[in-house]
Amino acid sequence: MSKTAIITGAGQGIGEAAAYRLAQDGFAIAVADINEKTAPKVAQNLREQGYQAQAYIVDVADRDAVFDLVDQAVADLGKLAVFVNNAGEAFIDPIIDSDPEQISHLLDVNLKGTFWGIQAAAKRFKQQGNGGRIINAASLAGVEASALQSAYSASKFGIRGLTQSAAKELAADQITVNAYNPGIVRTPLRDAIDEKTSKLKGLSVAEQQANCLTEIGLGREGVPADVAEVIAWFVSPSAAYITGQSLLVDGGMKFH
Numbered sequence: 001m002s003k004t005a006i007i008t009g010a011g012q013g014i015g016e017a018a019a020y021r022l023a024q025d026g027f028a029i030a031v032a033d034i035n036e037k038t039a040p041k042v043a044q045n046l047r048e049q050g051y052q053a054q055a056y057i058v059d060v061a062d063r064d065a066v067f068d069l070v071d072q073a074v075a076d077l078g079k080l081a082v083f084v085n086n087a088g089e090a091f092i093d094p095i096i097d098s099d100p101e102q103i104s105h106l107l108d109v110n111l112k113g114t115f116w117g118i119q120a121a122a123k124r125f126k127q128q129g130n131g132g133r134i135i136n137a138a139s140l141a142g143v144e145a146s147a148l149q150s151a152y153s154a155s156k157f158g159i160r161g162l163t164q165s166a167a168k169e170l171a172a173d174q175i176t177v178n179a180y181n182p183g184i185v186r187t188p189l190r191d192a193i194d195e196k197t198s199k200l201k202g203l204s205v206a207e208q209q210a211n212c213l214t215e216i217g218l219g220r221e222g223v224p225a226d227v228a229e230v231i232a233w234f235v236s237p238s239a240a241y242i243t244g245q246s247l248l249v250d251g252g253m254k255f256h
């Protein structure tokens, strides 16, 4: 049985890119996502390329489902080695107009979903007895908050705090906990942000994009400092003693 990497939100975007990248490093990939169409497709593509992969339909906001995900993936694919809390959502609205339900849902997915992933992975790592790697999706917006993204930025600042606290608690069990903080990565999530922002700010999408930070790649183009590469580095032997870090990735890389 292989070493398993569970990646949430791996049905598209950054999570999908991370799935391909970690598969190249020999991990069996649990493609976990709420989307019943995309997760099986990604898992199938991985298998067609000769990698071990399985799709799991899960809502990361459901704590029991996240624990079940770990149990099932380990039973199917082998010992857990890596858990990437990548799944997330965003919405754009002025803070005074932000809908309470939408705020709660975003925090349930982004912040509490990461909490459940850390808990489930850490419990499994402790049972297995030889450490593990937990990597969380924070964001540039969790280092420098953006207007119109109050709930999202709050969730990403929170994820950085979760990362630091968990890292301090789990280091004794050789479990590292780190976060990647990408700038702009051209995914459906980012496209939706830009479109709504440009509407609210009256900017054309082109003008809005011109205001963006350096766009970085999803890893398939192999551009430097791409996000999938950062996730793979956090999992590599050279990062065995790196923990509690939030790595800002916006074309360059700097710890925060």
Ligand SMILES: NC(=O)C1=CN([C@@H]2O[C@H](COP(=O)(O)OP(=O)(O)OC[C@H]3O[C@@H](n4cnc5c(N)ncnc54)[C@H](O)[C@@H]3O)[C@@H](O)[C@H]2O)C=CC1
Pocket (backbone or CB within 6 Å): 008, 009, 010, 011, 012, 013, 014, 015, 032, 033, 034, 035, 038, 058, 059, 060, 061, 086, 087, 088, 089, 090, 109, 137, 138, 139, 140, 141, 181, 182, 183, 184, 185, 186, 187, 188, 189, 190
């Ligand atoms: N795209 C960007 O510019 C940046 C993205 N990020 C973060 O990176 C992560 C991935 O973002 P993208 O790939 O851009 O997003 P995306 O929207 O393209 O993909 C997110 C995936 O997560 C899944 N998902 C959403 N809610 C879920 C839930 N409750 N349970 C399970 N799966 C769920 C979606 O089905 C989708 O497949 C997110 O946490 C996002 O906040 C951070 C900084 C920049």
Ligand SMILES: CC(=O)C(C)=O
Pocket (backbone or CB within 6 Å): 090, 138, 139, 140, 141, 182, 183, 184, 185, 189, 190, 193
């Ligand atoms: C979506 C997101 O976190 C950014 C920085 O664009």
